[in-house]
Amino acid sequence: EVQLVESGGGLVQPGGSLRLSCAASGFTFSSYWMSWVRQAPGKGLEWVANIKQDGSEKYYVDSVKGRFTISRDNAKNSLYLQMNSLRAEDTAVYYCARDSQLGGVYYFDYWGQGTLVTVSS
């Protein structure tokens, strides 16, 4: 059974840092692109970043470029999101999601339950 379990969320002051983790199991982690997707309270979904199987390619939404860093450790079956210079607008539930090539392109076929990040003084 595919499982994605996020951790590391919490309350942080504006300008602070936080590192999120996602533990993957039930599939060959090193064979998949992985993403972080967030959802602000009461709002829709926003893709944040993704990373290639070997970590050689990483992409970010413009609003987090230069502040967030996605990484992975295939030996530990883990995905990470280092978040620096946090702002109030980064407050959201952060989901770890598996990118799978289904049909023509990639989609998110498995999601974790999310971890809440609150940026507030």
Add this chain to the structure above:
Amino acid sequence: EIVLTQSPATLSLSPGERATLSCRASQSVSSYLAWYQQKPGQAPRLLIYDASNRATGIPARFSGSGSGTDFTLTISSLEPEDFAVYYCQQRSNWWMYTFGQGTKLEIK
């Protein structure tokens, strides 16, 4: 950047009725569009990919159609567990994903 616009924002129907949700793209995405369902307090779940293919385990009452810029998610006969928020999603620039703003399907 391709923008996805979903309509209506809220749809009020009764169990047993047919639901039709729309997603319009600002430019063609061919058939590369997905639909997700999200219930309160839960993660999204993939329902449909490539516009019309049901994901694993998704009931046959869910169907998707469309290509180019106009897409539709249809639920043929609503079950109580189908009341949720639905999002469309596409992948542009081959690495960037965008979502529609969502349609809330509520019990009338």
